[in-house]
Amino acid sequence: MTDTALAGEQSPAAGPVVVGHFEPGSEEWHAARRSGIGGSEIAAVLGISPYESRFSLWHRKQGLISPVEETEEMYWGKVHEPAICARFAELHPEHPLNVAPTYAVAARRWQIANPDRIWGPDLLEAKTARTADGWGTEGTDEIPVHYRAQCLQYLDVLQRRRCHLAVLIAGSEYREYVVEYDPAEAQILRDAGAEFMASLAAGARPDIDGHTATYQAIKALPDGIDDIDVPITAGLRDEYFAALDTAKAAEEQKRRLAGLVLDEIGTGHRAVVDRQIVATRTVHDGRTHSLQPARNRSAA
Template sequence: MTDTALAGASAPAAGPTVLGWFEPGTTDWHAARANGIGGSEIAAVMGISPYESRFSLWHRKQGLIAPVEESEVMYWGKVHEPAICARFAELHPELFVSMAPTYAAADRPWQIANPDRLIVPAPGADHPVEIVEAKTARDDHGWGKAGTDDIPVHYRAQALWYLDVLQVSRCHVAVLIAGSEYREYVIDYDEAEADLMVAAGAEFMRTVEANERPDIDGHAATFQTIKALPDGQDDIDIEVTAARRDRYFAALDAAKAADEEKRAAAGLLLDEIGTGRRAVHDRKPVATRTVRDGRTHSLQPARNRSTT
């Protein structure tokens, strides 16, 4: 192993298996990941994905709902990926950056990695020493100081998942923020974190094989999955328990109260802003007032709502 390969890690001794070269989002790409867990999916298994829940992912793996449809965010991320990777290569002429296939861990065929780029020891080499991930973001919420490892937690999980599969120690994360600000971050392999994810992934795959459905949670993807599962409608009544009835009614009452409090709080803030553009506290943004035809259109909260 090279100096930059993992030392003493729990990853398999043999190198990863190359599954093939697939364009992300294509039928072949989905097929290669169908019976495993990819880097963008392990966050759902861990309960830290903003896009997918453990419940929704389980149903996708069972073939009960369709693969995730490409959103505008996903589309533009795919479009910008080559340019972001090209910028990384331009800024690091000392590194040899190459395209990457789709991999599976040597003794865990369900652990899938599809890194954006590889860093190889020499031109033409096919074994990576580090990897590169390209990301886009609307703003810098969740992104810390450039050069650190302070990135959104679901992207960190993806990077560590790939490092564990490829048995390399470093992932460079290059991000384009708001279409014009380029930053780089560095994620180094953490054996303890990787072991936790591998164990969680193995347990998730066991539940898929055993047909053990995860519990319903409050994630938006879970609710969308539940809505998508029934096909048609029977003109019948279904008796439910008192506990589920009471929980549903209590949630409706709580949501109504929360909506009323939100409107009151927003009204007080807008009243204080007046004709201004932003509300700030201690020079940190609280909310932004948008205007159409001279009138207030909306009040947009700051992405970072820390009170400290």
């Protein structure tokens, strides 16, 4: 068995086939992914994506709501990708760095991979991040969990051993991480993907959860308005009203505690406990603009 691929462990039918060469975000790119699950979508299937929920992804795949609109974060990630890849190539000239096509598994055409680059026997993903939250010690696999799922799917489809992640943090800090193929985790992704595809075929929509993307999908589903009253259960009414009251109280408590943290920071930049960032103070024209809590939060 070589260190390059997993071909010796799997049948040829489990190997990758080239679907095509598409510009990310193009209509052709969306069309190729419409009948399958891409690496950036598998996290939503697993319920671990900060951007997409299982509910919203299911409705997109059914054509009931439009594809995800490009955000500023997505736009700048795309803009910075060539520069990040160029930096990786400069630091690692051992292998050529090649743009990758879109792949699928021969026996599971729904399982799609569109890695940013292929670097010799390995894969490379280029990422951007506003802060270092969620990114651990450089050189490890301590990365946001949704990116780990993406890397594992790409490795599984292409039958490769490792995926490197080059990330540009806050526009100026370059770091590298690496994810090794894990067959047990890859099987979890495959099983979850197959179950999701079966739910599409059966028309069995996922349950409504509290993800922002789920709420946005529900808002996008109705077309027009009928001037009618729709009865709902008293239980749903009571839960809804109770949640509104709880949210109001929680928001007031959040503002009070944010004020206490800002008061402690004063003219400082970050609040920390044992060198772990709690919150970051942003400033415009010399005055506090906002207090941004750390994404990874844990109490001792």
